[in-house]
Amino acid sequence: MSIGSPELLEEHQKLQDGAIEFAQSELGKDIIRRDREEEFSREDWRKCANFGVLGMPVAREYGGMGLGITEVIAVMEGLGYGTSDQGLLFSINAHMWTSIMPISLYGTPEQKQRYLPRLSNGEWISANAASEPEAGSDVFSMRTRAERRGDHYVLNGTKTFVTNAQVADLFVAYATIDLRLGSMGVTGFLIERNTPGIVISKPLEKMGLRTSPMAEVVFDECTVPVSNRLGREGRGVAVFESSMEWERGCILANYLGLMKRQLERSIQYAQTRKQFGKKIGKFQSVANRIVNMKVRLDTCRQLVYRIGWLKEHGKPATLEAAVAKLHVSESLVANCQDAIQVFGGYGYMVEQQIERELRDAMGSTLYSGTTEIQRNLIATCLGL
Amino acid sequence: MSDPSTDQIKEEMRQYVLNEFLPGEKASNLHDDTPLRSSSIIDSVGLLRMIEFIENRYTIQVEAHEAGVENFDRIEDIATFIQNKRGAGA
Numbered sequence: 001m002s003i004g005s006p007e008l009l010e011e012h013q014k015l016q017d018g019a020i021e022f023a024q025s026e027l028g029k030d031i032i033r034r035d036r037e038e039e040f041s042r043e044d045w046r047k048c049a050n051f052g053v054l055g056m057p058v059a060r061e062y063g064g065m066g067l068g069i070t071e072v073i074a075v076m077e078g079l080g081y082g083t084s085d086q087g088l089l090f091s092i093n094a095h096m097w098t099s100i101m102p103i104s105l106y107g108t109p110e111q112k113q114r115y116l117p118r119l120s121n122g123e124w125i126s127a128n129a130a131s132e133p134e135a136g137s138d139v140f141s142m143r144t145r146a147e148r149r150g151d152h153y154v155l156n157g158t159k160t161f162v163t164n165a166q167v168a169d170l171f172v173a174y175a176t177i178d179l180r181l182g183s184m185g186v187t188g189f190l191i192e193r194n195t196p197g198i199v200i201s202k203p204l205e206k207m208g209l210r211t212s213p214m215a216e217v218v219f220d221e222c223t224v225p226v227s228n229r230l231g232r233e234g235r236g237v238a239v240f241e242s243s244m245e246w247e248r249g250c251i252l253a254n255y256l257g258l259m260k261r262q263l264e265r266s267i268q269y270a271q272t273r274k275q276f277g278k279k280i281g282k283f284q285s286v287a288n289r290i291v292n293m294k295v296r297l298d299t300c301r302q303l304v305y306r307i308g309w310l311k312e313h314g315k316p317a318t319l320e321a322a323v324a325k326l327h328v329s330e331s332l333v334a335n336c337q338d339a340i341q342v343f344g345g346y347g348y349m350v351e352q353q354i355e356r357e358l359r360d361a362m363g364s365t366l367y368s369g370t371t372e373i374q375r376n377l378i379a380t381c382l383g384l
Numbered sequence: 385m386s387d388p389s390t391d392q393i394k395e396e397m398r399q400y401v402l403n404e405f406l407p408g409e410k411a412s413n414l415h416d417d418t419p420l421r422s423s424s425i426i427d428s429v430g431l432l433r434m435i436e437f438i439e440n441r442y443t444i445q446v447e448a449h450e451a452g453v454e455n456f457d458r459i460e461d462i463a464t465f466i467q468n469k470r471g472a473g474a
Binding site: 140177178180181182183184185187233234235237238241380383 | 406407408409427428429431432435436447448449451452
């Protein structure tokens with residue numbers, strides 16, 4: 001099945017078609033129960049690795065596929081269309097954008113050789129430990145300390161909202177070498193799961209994306225070799241920010257697929273469901289909702305693929321990525337709400353799975369920079 | 385690269401700040417002693433971008449403990465810092 005995207009090149013369309021077929025046949029089994037029980041599927045993770053998803057942005061020399069950003073967007077859109085397990089795709093996004101990409105950009109040759117093949121082939125799962133209870137949107141005000149002791153750093157502090165924490169084999173963590181340095185003290189570290197001093201503490205139960213695990217992580221005298229520092233001392237902000245344009249552009253690409261599938265379902269339902277003797281799609285109040293869903297989807301697709309074009313032409317995309325993140329996340333929530341209204345009472349039922357899509361969608365206005373932070377970024381880029 | 389004078393560095397930094405952080409602002413409104421960090425013209429991410437620009441442009445390395453407001457709040461302090469680093473590295 002093809003989504004039929006006019007702006008995709010033939011080779012991108014083939015990639016997307018393959019992703020749709022793979023996701024429809026292999027992923028998302030038993031999703032209603034797994035969502036209820038917050039069950040992550042390691043089996044589906046391995047399937048995605050075998051299909052090549054996890055290593056999409058990784059250079060071929062490190063076991064990846066070496067795809068460009070537009071190709072990655074096309075595949076993620078296809079996966080979002082083909083599977084109902086948005087939690088799995090969220091975990092994959094976290095793995096790729098907050099771990100694989102910073103290692104690819106800032107890792108030493110030794111770090112790349114040790115970690116990228118394992119992260120690409122599904123052997124290891126990674127997690128990003130940046131946010132803290134008192135440092136969310138203002139993440140660089142973090143309090144976790146990294147004290148240099150000879151050829152090691154010793155980390156102490158608490159991280160929260162750590163996606164994949166319970167299943168992670170590697171943590172990309174950030175800590176400050178000196179609180180007085182502010183953001184210039186923030187430093188990145190690669191911390192393996194078996195490192196003494198890592199405690200996976202409180203699991204965090206979420207409203208949506210419940211098949212993606214999340215927990216607090218405590219570093220208690222956690223000793224990390226200097227060779228596992230990621231990037232230069234005090235340049236953690238650069239490491240953290242390095243992947244944000246990719247992340248803001250790609251993390252919602254799977255939702256383009258979800259929005260497309262949801263639109264098709266809504267049209268089909270409105271064409272068959274009858275009330276007052278006619279199909280509900282003939283009522284303007286219903287049809288207008290579906291029209292709005294279509295307009296939002298089309299504008300979202302243009303914004304996301306524009307990022308791919310800009311990055312592949314070596315152009316900055318800070319403003320465009322923030323615009324896309326803001327618009328796609330808010331459109332996604334609006335489309336889910338409209339789909340529920342089109343389906344009426346049935347849309348409110350778990351069995352229809354739209355209520356889960358709305359719960360999943362709500363997170364998109366929060367992670368990778370809240371809607372409010374995106375507006376701040378856009379305003380700054382406009383010189384305000 | 386020929387050795388730029390302190391005045392040349394000030395002018396280059398003024399243009400950089402105007403282009404990156406104050407688009408549309410007149411150069412005459414950005415003085416050598418205009419506070420950049422403490423007035424929030426440049427935030428933490430902007431500071432990092434500016435330091436990376438300085439490292440590449442003037443072939444120096446800025447250490448974390450050198451990146452405070454004492455060196456990076458005003459164009460005149462930034463220029464002095466760059467010249468001192470270049471002198472130390474010569």
